[in-house]
Amino acid sequence: MTAPADLTAYRRPPEQVMRLARMGSAHPTRLSFLRNLLRRMQTEGWTFDRPVWDVNPQGVGRAVYRAIGPNHTYSLVAFAHDLPDHMRSDRVIATAWDATFALFDGTPTPADLDRLQANVPLQEAGRISAQELTLARANRSVRLFAHVVDRLAQGQQPDAAEVDAVGYLMRTTAVYGSGKFGAADRDTIAHRPEFRGPFQVEMLSVWLIRSFTVDLVEHLAAARGGPTAVPLDKTLRRRLGVGNSTGLGMAPFLIKHPTLLNNWMMAREEALARIRALPQTTPTTTAAFQTAIQKAIQNATTWTSDHPIQIAKLADLRADLALIAAQGVPTDPYPWNTLWLWAETTLTLEGQEALLAALLEPHGLLIDGLADCMDADEAKAFPLDGSKTVAHLRTDLARHYAWATTTDYTQPENSARFWYVSEEKLEPRLGERYDEPGAALELPIDTGRMAAALATDLAHWPDDTPIAHVLLAHPEHRFIARRVQQSARFPYAEIRENLIAAGTLPIDMLRCKLAFFGASHFDPRSDRWVRIALFQNQPYPQDLASEGPL
Amino acid sequence: MTLTLSEVESTALKAARGAGMAWGMAEEAAFAARWLAEQGLDGLTLLAHHLTRPTAPPTYHNHRWQAAGATLCPIATGAALSDHFHLPEGPLSHPVDLIDLSAPALILPFLATSAARSGVIIIAQWHGCTAILAPDTPLAVTDLDHLLTDHAPVVTITAAALLPKSPYKTTLTSTTEHILQTLVQRTYVPASDQSRRGAGASGTDDN
Structure with missing residues (x-):
C-alpha cells in the first residue's frame, strides 16, 4: 500500500494536538515503542533463554535472561532481594527494592555477574559500565504477589479478578538508560537497527523483567508448596504486565527533547492522516477495526482507578467506545475520515484518542514504517x-x-x-x-x-x-x-500550554509519554504521580515465534 | 570515576547554570563539554575551572572581539561566533581576533559546528597551538600540551573556503602560451640526419 500524495486536509494541526487535555487522553497504538520492539524481534526471529537461575527458596539470588538477535545478544541480569515491607517505596528517594536489574550487552561471565552484584542492588549509589545498557529496579505489588504465590503453592490458580485489578506482579520504579550511572551512551548503540528507535533498550529490559516476575512467583510457590504447587495458568499469565510507577521526572523530559517529541507526534499524526485519506475500507480492515474496538472495550472494563479525574475519564471512555461500536464503519467514500469527523463532533477527547489507536490497528502495512521516523538527531x-x-x-x-x-x-x-x-x-x-x-x-x-x-x-x-x-x-x-x-521545522515540538499555570495537570504529560511507550491502565495516584502497566496481554519471549503478526 | 558522555553533558549543564549562566547559554556549555569529550579531550575539567573565573561576553569592533576590562567567556564567545558566522562581523568574511580569552579550547566545538554547516575550514591559533576544524574530519592540532590551556592573550580565527568543485576548464592567454611553448620546446632534441636514423624506421628515401 502506498500513501496518497497530499494529506494536508487530513492532518491535525499542532494547535489541536499539542494541548495537555488531549495529550492526557493518549492511548497506546501500534506505533508505541513496546509494540515496535516486539514486532522487530518477531520478524527477525529472535530467540530467548535463561542460562542462570540461582534463586534460593526465600526468593533471594540472581538470574540471567538472554535475548539473542541476528547480530547481538542482550542479557537481563536480575537480582532478587528479601525486602522488609517497611522499606518498600516507589519514590526515587528509596534505597532498597525487591529486585534490581541491569541489561548487559552480550552474555555476562560469572565475573561480570559478581561485578554487577556489587553495584546493581545499590542502584544510583553503585556504578555500572559501558557494557550495561540499562539499570532498573522493581517492587512487588504486595497484594497480588502474595496472593499468587499462596494460590499456586496450594495447587490453585489466583483469582482472575485480583489479577485484573492489579495487572502486574512487580512494578518498576525506574529504568535508567542512555549513559546514566556509567551505562553505555545512546550514541554508542543507536546505530544498531534494534536500538535506533526511542526507548528500545528500556522496553527490552522491562519485557524480560516481566518473565522474571512470573518465574519468581512460580519458584516461590514451588518452594513453599512442594509437589502440590502448580505453574501459573497461561491465560492469566498473559494478562499480567509489568507495573510502572512514575512521578514528575517524565514531564521535564518532554520539554528537554523537543525534536524527539515532535517526531513521535508527527509519526502518529501522519499515520492517522494516511488512514483518513484512504478512499475505502476492505473487509479485512473493517473486521480488524471492529476487533480493536472490542479489545478497547474489554481493556476499559478491567481499567480501574480511584482518582476522581480518572474515574470521570474512564466513564467518558466507556461511553465513547460504546458509541463507536454502535456507529459502525461508514460505507461512503473515505469512510475512515467520515468516522473521524463524526468522532470529533461527538466524542470526548478520551474517545477520540481511543478511536485513533483503533484506526491504526488494522493498517500496519500502511503505517508501520513510520516507526523508523521516531528517533531524532x-x-x-x-x-x-x-x-x-x-x-x-x-x-x-x-x-x-x-x-x-x-x-x-x-x-x-x-x-x-x-x-x-x-x-x-x-x-x-x-x-x-x-x-x-x-x-x-x-x-x-x-x-x-x-x-x-x-x-x-x-x-x-x-x-x-x-x-x-x-x-x-x-x-x-x-x-x-x-x-x-x-x-518552524518541528511544529509538534512544543506543548502549547502554560506549564506553570495553577491547575496544570502534570499527569497529562506523563500519560502522553507513557502512551508512546505502550502503557495501558493509566492510574493516577495524584495530579503528579501515576501507575501504569506495560506489556499486558502481549506475548512472552517463549510465545513470540508462535504469535500472530504483531 | 569515568563519566559517560551523557553525564558530562548533564553535569556541564547544571554546573554552568549553577555558575549563573542563562539556561540557553548553559546548554551551549553542555554541548561544548560533550563535544570535546567526544574528541577524547577533558572538556568538563576545562569548563569547571573556567566557571570559577570571572569572565564576560564579547563586544566587537574592527574584527576584535573583547570584553571591556574582563576576560572573555569562551562559551558566550563561541555561541556568538556561531551566531555571527555568516554576518560581516563573523570570521567567514574576515579573520577575527579574540582578546584575552579564558579556556580557548572551549570555542572549538562552536567552530566545528560552523565549519560543518558552512562547508569551510576554520583555523584557530593561539600561543603555541594551532587547531584546524574541517567538515567531517576529526579535530587537528599542532600541540596538545597547549590545547587545554586556561587562558590565551589572543586567539585568531580564520576561515578558509573549500574551492567549489567545477568542470575542468583551462584557457590560456597568448602570453602564457608563448611562455609555456618556449619552456616545453627545451625538452626536445633538435632534429638531425643521425637522429632520424636512430628513429629505427625506414630511411628518408623510403617513399
Missing part, C-alpha cells in the same frame, strides 16, 4: 541560525506561540508554579511560586512565559536585525529563541 537541530532576522523570529512566534504571548504572567494564577530539582536524591518537584522558596532555581519549563518575554523584548528591535545581535544583548532569551526557531 538532536545535535543537528541544536545550533541557532544567528543570521536569520528579527522578522523571521516574529513570524515564528506569531505562528507557533500565539497561545503563549497573550497571557498575562503577572497574574498569580498564570505563574503559580515552578518546576525544580530537589537536592534530595535529585527528585524533580513542582513548587508553589507564591508560597514557598526556590523559584529562583526553577527549571526552564515555563516555555510560554519565556516566549512572551522574548516577544516583548523583540518589540524594540528593527525587523532586519540579525538574531545574533539580539542574543548577544539578551543571552537570557537564547533558550526560548532556539525553540522558536526550531518550531
